[in-house]
Structures are given as C-alpha cells and as structure tokens.
Amino acid sequence: MPVTVKTFATAAEAATALSADRAARYLGGGTLVMRALNEGDISISTVVRATDRALNRIDVSSARVVIGAGVTFARILAERELAFLHAPARAIGGPAVRNMGTVGGNLFAQNPFGDFTVALLALDAIVSVQGGLGARDIPIEEFLQSRDRQSGALVLAISCQRPSSADAFRYRKVARIRPKGGSVITLAANLAASSGRITGARIALGSMGPAPMRARAAERALEGRALDAASIAAAAAVAAEGASPSDTAIASAWYRREVIGVHLRRLLSGQE
Amino acid sequence: MAKTPLQFRHNGRDVALFVDGGTNLLVVLREMIGDMTPKFGCGQGGCGACTVLIDGEAHLSCLTLAETVGGRHIETLDGIKDGPNLHPLQRAFAEHFAAQCGYCTPGMLMAAKALLDRNPQPSRDEVVEAISGNICRCTGYEPIINAVLAAATGLRARA
Numbered sequence: 001m002p003v004t005v006k007t008f009a010t011a012a013e014a015a016t017a018l019s020a021d022r023a024a025r026y027l028g029g030g031t032l033v034m035r036a037l038n039e040g041d042i043s044i045s046t047v048v049r050a051t052d053r054a055l056n057r058i059d060v061s062s063a064r065v066v067i068g069a070g071v072t073f074a075r076i077l078a079e080r081e082l083a084f085l086h087a088p089a090r091a092i093g094g095p096a097v098r099n100m101g102t103v104g105g106n107l108f109a110q111n112p113f114g115d116f117t118v119a120l121l122a123l124d125a126i127v128s129v130q131g132g133l134g135a136r137d138i139p140i141e142e143f144l145q146s147r148d149r150q151s152g153a154l155v156l157a158i159s160c161q162r163p164s165s166a167d168a169f170r171y172r173k174v175a176r177i178r179p180k181g182g183s184v185i186t187l188a189a190n191l192a193a194s195s196g197r198i199t200g201a202r203i204a205l206g207s208m209g210p211a212p213m214r215a216r217a218a219e220r221a222l223e224g225r226a227l228d229a230a231s232i233a234a235a236a237a238v239a240a241e242g243a244s245p246s247d248t249a250i251a252s253a254w255y256r257r258e259v260i261g262v263h264l265r266r267l268l269s270g271q272e
Numbered sequence: 273m274a275k276t277p278l279q280f281r282h283n284g285r286d287v288a289l290f291v292d293g294g295t296n297l298l299v300v301l302r303e304m305i306g307d308m309t310p311k312f313g314c315g316q317g318g319c320g321a322c323t324v325l326i327d328g329e330a331h332l333s334c335l336t337l338a339e340t341v342g343g344r345h346i347e348t349l350d351g352i353k354d355g356p357n358l359h360p361l362q363r364a365f366a367e368h369f370a371a372q373c374g375y376c377t378p379g380m381l382m383a384a385k386a387l388l389d390r391n392p393q394p395s396r397d398e399v400v401e402a403i404s405g406n407i408c409r410c411t412g413y414e415p416i417i418n419a420v421l422a423a424a425t426g427l428r429a430r431a
Contacts, residue, residue, distance in 0.1 A: 002292040002293045002294055002295075003293045003294035004293050005276065005293040005294065005337070005339060007339075027337060029335075030335045030336055030337055030340075031317050031332075031335050034296055034334070034335040034336070034337060035315070035316045035317060035335060037294050037296075038296065038315035038316065038334060038335075039315065039316075047293070047294060047337070049337075049340070074329075093317065093405055094320060094383070094401075094402075094403070094404040094405015094406065095330050095383065095386065095387075095401070095402055095404070095405060096317075096320060096323050096330040096331055096332045096383065096405050097317055097332065097405055099329045099330055099331055100331055100332065100335060100336070179400060179401060179404045180404040180405065
C-alpha cells in the first residue's frame with residue numbers, strides 16, 4: 001500500500017512532522033522502516049525523512065564524542081578516532097547493512113537486533129532528541145525504557161565519553177552462526193579503574209529483556225574491587241539478576257539465563 | 273495518491289520514471305525497468321539476494337526507498353559484463369562451481385565486486401566478511417570464497 005513520503009531539509013521540520021502524526025515513522029537507513037513496509041505494516045501511513053547534514057556529523061574533537069543519528073556503521077568503521085566502537089559496529093549485519101543502518105535507528109531495533117545500542121548503554125551515552133516541545137537530552141537508559149513512546153520524537157545525535165583506556169571497554173556479541181547471526185546475548189562492559197579498583201562499572205546486556213539493559217547486580221559486584229578471579233566470579237554469579245529474556249528461535253529464555261554468567265566471565269577475564 | 277518523479281543512472285544509462293510513495297528500489301529495478309538480475313529473497317535485509325551497488329557501495333535494494341536514489345548511480349549484475357564477455361568474477365564463479373541453484377549468485381557477485389573494487393588483494397577473511405550478509409543454501413560457501421579469491425588473482429594478473 002503506498003505511503004506518503006515527506007522529505008524535509010532540516011531535522012526540526014522533520015521532527016515537527018513526526019510529532020504531529022501518530023502514523024508517521026522516521027526513515028533513516030531504511031533497514032527497519034522499509035522492512036516494516038515490505039511486510040505490509042499498515043500502522044505506517046507516512047514516512048518522514050530529513051536531508052539535514054547535521055544528522056550525519058561526527059565530532060571527535062573533545063573527550064565527549066558526538067555522533068549524528070544518521071551516521072552509518074560503515075562510517076563509524078572508517079573513523080579511526082572511534083576505534084572503541086568498531087567491534088560493536090562490526091557486529092551489525094553484513095557490509096550492505098552497515099552501509100545503510102544508522103546509529104539512531106539502532107536505538108529502536110528490536111531483539112535480536114540493536115547490538116550497537118548495547119555498547120552505547122555501557123558507555124552511558126546521552127540521546128539528543130527533538131520532539132514537538134523542543135530539543136532535549138535523555139540518558140540512554142531512560143530513553144530505552146520508554147522507547148516505545150519515543151517514536152514521535154526525532155533522535156538527532158548520541159554522545160558519549162571515550163573509555164578511559166582501550167582495555168576498559170569490552171564488547172562481545174554471542175551468535176550461533178559465524179561470522180554473522182542474530183544475537184543470543186550481547187554484552188558490553190565499561191570498567192574504569194582508579195588505583196587498580198573499578199569505579200563506575202557499567203555492564204550492558206542485549207537480548208536479555210525487551211530492550212538493552214544494565215546488569216546492575218553484576219556492576220555492584222565489581223564496584224570498588226580489583227578485576228580478579230573472585231570479583232569476576234561474583235559478577236558472573238548475579239549476571240542474570242533483573243533480566244527477563246524471551247524464548248526466540250535463536251535461544252530460549254532458560255538458555256540465555258544459563259549462559260549469561262559464562263559469557264560475562266569470559267568477557268571480564270579477557271578470554272576468547 | 274500522487275506519484276513522485278525519480279531519475280537515476282542504471283548501469284550507465286539514465287532512467288526517469290514515476291514511483292508510488294514507499295516503493296523500494298528492488299521493485300523499481302525488476303518491475304518498472306525490467307532488470308531481473310537483483311532477486312527478491314526475504315524483503316527484510318537478511319539474505320542479500322537483492323544487493324546492488326549505489327555509487328559503488330553495496331546496498332540492499334529491497335530496503336532502499338526508491339526516491340532516495342535520485343541522481344545516484346545504481347549498478348546491478350546486468351551491468352557488470354563487458355559486451356559479450358563475462359566479468360572476471362562471473363567467469364570465476366562458473367569455473368569454481370560457485371553457483372548451484374543460482375538464486376543468491378547476483379547478490380554474491382555484487383557484494384564481491386564491492387569488495388574487489390576497493391580491495392583488489394583481499395585475504396580469505398576479508399572475502400568471508402564481504403559476503404557475510406549474503407546467504408547461500410546450496411554451496412556451503414567454500415566454492416564462492418574460492419571463486420572470489422581466484423577472480424582477485426585474475427584481475428591482478430590482467431592489470
């Protein structure tokens with residue numbers, strides 16, 4: 001069924017159009033919205049686009065990097081300053097999907113997708129959105145908890161601090177099919193350390209709930225401790241706390257709960 | 273509903289037509305232009321059978337909103353041969369039995385061409401990565417990987 005396509009020169013105009021129409025969806029790279037249209041999703045009657053170059057900017061000049069919502073994963077991989085995000089970007093699809101899919105769109109990708117967002121959650125990213133009432137910055141955790149209600153707002157950019165060291169940030173997507181397959185579990189950890197003790201531990205999990213979530217109990221198990229066998233075992237033991245995974249064709253909820261601790265232990269101890 | 277005018281280059285030839293809102297590029301190529309080389313597999317971005325090059329980059333035509341390609345150059349399998357001569361990748365696929373049922377082949381060839389155009393000396397791992405978004409249910413991938421590596425060697429020998 002044909003839909004109305006509205007293309008705007010500025011993100012602000014697109015945001016206004018989006019917030020005014022409940023049946024409008026924003027089209028970024030197309031990997032989510034075109035898929036829905038191909039499947040005959042009749043809840044979408046209008047597709048909103050913006051050609052605003054501001055949506056495609058990458059700013060790595062300060063400690064806090066800013067990535068426009070329209071930046072593709074291929075561009076992340078081409079940016080040397082964003083090396084800490086290369087593993088999460090490479091976890092997305094094949095090359096064609098990475099040439100299309102965007103950082104902003106990934107925030108809305110449902111399981112078993114959305115693997116890049118797991119990394120952003122561990123990095124305490126901030127999501128800049130433009131809604132009918134103006135622009136605002138939302139912590140990514142809050143954004144994800146309410147993302148089903150965010151479809152009327154346009155994501156402009158995300159920003160995050162660089163990890164304190166290359167070793168502090170770790171990422172792993174567990175899939176059954178190599179090199180590419182849907183996520184059984186996706187894990188990201190950001191472990192800043194001060195005098196050998198972890199401060200502000202962040203562990204984010206994908207495919208362990210309706211949206212990427214923090215493993216708070218595991219974070220508490222690491223906080224203030226050295227990253228050693230005892231603290232890693234303590235974190236792994238409580239990795240599934242608060243999680244509500246689903247049974248899917250890729251893995252059952254039971255299996256995900258059973259193996260999350262194993263994968264978290266491997267991630268934290270640096271094992272392949 | 274009003275149709276939208278659309279112009280782009282298709283395998284070096286200018287094309288102008290009108291499209292319905294929401295039409296994907298694969299439908300434009302197959303049903304409006306008659307280029308049947310890109311295939312419809314899943315319509316979800318999972319199989320890669322519809323892979324085409326847009327300004328030299330691999331894209332999934334089924335997930336590309338047609339009106340976003342205005343003014344751009346779309347290259348499909350139909351455009352890679354040189355007159356009656358097959359492209360070296362096509363020849364290598366034939367010689368290495370890299371096509372069985374053939375349905376994935378156009379997408380595989382375009383994904384491989386996107387790789388070789390940028391990286392004429394890929395490693396085996398780079399070939400695997402380049403076709404990682406393309407599903408083949410017949411060959412087990414090994415003949416395809418070998419064909420792409422052989423084509424790369426052949427292209428270097430010719431250059």
